[in-house]
Amino acid sequence: MTTASTSPYKLASARDLFALTKPRVMSLVIFTAICGLMAAPGSIHPIIGFTAILAISLGAGASAALNQWYEHDIDAVMKRTAGRPLPAGRMDRETALHFGVGLSVFSVLLMGVAVNWLSAAILAFSIFFYAVIYTIWLKRSTPQNIVIGGAAGAFPPVIGWAAVTGDVTLMPVLLFAIIFFWTPPHFWALALFVNSDYSKAGIPMMPVVAGRKSTRRQIAGYSLILTACAVAPFAMGMTGAVYGVTAIVLSLAFTLLSFRVGVSRTENPGAMQAEKHLFKFSIVYLFALFAALVADRMIFA
Known part of the structure; x- marks a missing residue:
């Protein structure tokens, strides 16, 4: 025993x-x-x-x-x-x-x-x-x-x-969509520079299966969908200018960083600065966007 x-x-x-x-x-x-x-x-x-x-x-x-x-x-x-x-x-x-x-x-x-x-x-x-x-x-x-x-x-x-x-209602569905379309660029940016870990573990992450070039293109594509979702609450009159301006500025920065990743050809994980910058900014992006939503509600309620 x-x-x-x-x-x-x-x-x-x-x-x-x-x-x-x-x-x-x-x-x-x-x-x-x-x-x-x-x-x-x-x-x-x-x-x-x-x-x-x-x-x-x-x-x-x-x-x-x-x-x-x-x-x-x-x-x-x-x-x-x-x-x-x-x-x-x-x-x-x-x-x-x-x-x-x-x-x-x-x-x-x-x-x-x-x-x-x-x-x-x-x-x-x-x-x-x-x-x-x-x-x-x-x-x-x-x-x-x-x-x-x-x-x-x-x-x-x-x-x-x-x-x-x-x-x-529609507003929480849009909040759901923001995080849903934010997730692939966020995690794939990470996966690009820890690709060997996922490969060793046998996890079919996009860079492992489709390669880095395809993954980078998809990151850029998802950033455009994310931008549309992030700006939608303001464009549809559900929020005020505080959220609207924040969403536009942050999403523009996110898209620019994503397109930097999209055109990158770096294969050395240690030199993937564009990918690392996008991963770090993506965390700031989500925190700041949702904080702006609350600030907007408190101001315009």
Whole structure:
């Protein structure tokens, strides 16, 4: 019989359980959810609003834990993920699975009981989409993994909106579209200069399957669709000038950086400055765009 002293794993630490939630990724999820909540028409009690964001955060963390449970073998061979709790041997897979499932159920029930069941249903579907459709089905089977899988990260502002209004209208759909079309350029820019990691792990990311030239062209193309989605709320009269000017300026900069990537012929990952600049700016872009949406709502409400 295996005892605690002979088990190859130690009891999972709080730090490792927290690491399972991918806190750096979660920060963007939380931020866009808060922006969706604050940009929604109407009002929500601060305690209920806090509970909604907590539930979304827990749901995002649950998705990340289930992702790492399933991808422990991939993480072990990729340099940037080898230090995670499972591949580093600091936690067993069963613990990660139980943690992810338990957190999923709790987050959805918390949202449903404390806020409303529409937002809870969208949260449940977002967890399912990331953990099953993206992680288990798409990621290892198609170079469109990021394109379709981008929907998983696009749900938070919709959930935040639904938490306030109890419905989903055109505006949250546009917020969803912004993140959805932002995701491929963001991740493919990263994939271009960590291509060897994905190749070694056998993940069919676009640069691995279609090559760098095709990926760069697609990044430029997606930037144009993203620009149209970002400017649409202002063009359709749903926001004021604060958001409109910010969206136009930021999207122009994003497009210019994307076209720099599109015409680049650099093959050495260490010299891919255009790709690195786009990846870093893409994070600033999304934070600034959603912050402008909230500022616009506060000014023109």
